[in-house]
Amino acid sequence: MAPTWTWQTWQETTYLTCSLLEAWPHGFFTRQSWPQTPQELTLAIQPQAKPFRVKQVHGNRILSSSEILQHAASQNEVEAVFPDADGLYSDRPCEAVWVCSADCTPVLIADANTGRVAAVHAGWRGTAAKIVPEAIVKLLANGSQVKDLRVAMGPAIAGEVYQVSTAVAAEVGQSILDLASPDIRDEALEDERIVRALMQAPNSPVLADEKADRARLDVRRVNAIQLQQLGLAPAQIAIAPHCTYQDPERFFSYRRDSRRQVQWSGIASVAG
Structure with missing residues (x-):
């Protein structure tokens, strides 16, 4: 329950x-x-x-x-x-x-x-x-x-209203990369690729934003995944x-x- x-x-x-x-x-x-x-x-x-x-x-x-x-x-x-x-x-x-x-x-x-x-x-x-x-x-x-x-x-x-920079979303998202695609675990990859890959994960804590250099971030969901x-x-x-x-x-x-x-x-x- x-x-x-x-x-x-x-x-x-x-x-x-x-x-x-x-x-x-x-x-x-x-x-x-x-x-x-x-x-x-x-x-x-x-x-x-x-x-x-x-x-x-x-x-x-x-x-x-x-x-x-x-x-x-x-x-x-x-x-x-x-x-x-x-x-x-x-x-x-x-x-x-x-x-x-x-x-x-x-x-x-x-x-x-x-x-x-x-x-x-x-x-x-x-x-x-x-x-x-x-x-x-x-x-x-x-x-x-x-x-x-x-x-x-x-x-x-809440994640749906928490707009952050792509760099912040990538920095936080890297803490749970074990659940993401193996091809983004290289630290040299750019923030945009990390964020795109995280968005493709099931029940992703990183959501799309209308601005190209921004994302929506669900911090509580990241902590739950950790x-x-x-x-x-x-x-x-x-x-x-x-x-x-x-x-x-x-x-x-x-x-x-x-x-x-x-x-x-x-x-x-x-x-x-």
Whole structure:
């Protein structure tokens, strides 16, 4: 049965949950919660949990909650500085990990055996650098198994409206070339040929655009393909049926508004 997505309410603030992650307190929040922070929003999903976040920089660095605590201990208490990263995972139960987004993909990951969780901010740069697979690698190195993982991707800009340059589409698309035609795996080939070949793949994440030097890019679909290449089954992956760009009532969208406002997404670890 396909995962279901449900709107929840906390103190007159709505947030989205996914049935695939029902065993873990979690939420994909909307613009309605702005400017509340993870410290405040953790009260909505698990009041006893300790919240963790990072300074997002569009890379592929993943930190553990212990590493974040170590970083915090080295900082001046008067001026806390969050470490640079775009993903984080829990070391123990009752820890809430958070990422923010405003068109990029918020990815929440949970382990049905250990109870551990991860949160990832996957923009096109991070996706090209395989940040979600990097988070999976971190979890596997700490005792997880692929069969136990559950992944939910929250509201983000949809592929049909996300116009990018051919160069960007090719850079992101190269991260999944194992599913594409063998004759385009040569790095020397030009971006246009890579994009054309990707468009011919089944259920392609790269769509045609009316402009010759542009393409439409489904970043969530690219991340789903990357996960399947790691061995996750489609039933272990859920994608929210919401587009930040096309729903201004619920979501901030940097592409639409060019404003630095975000919505937060978080998940709390449980005992395994």
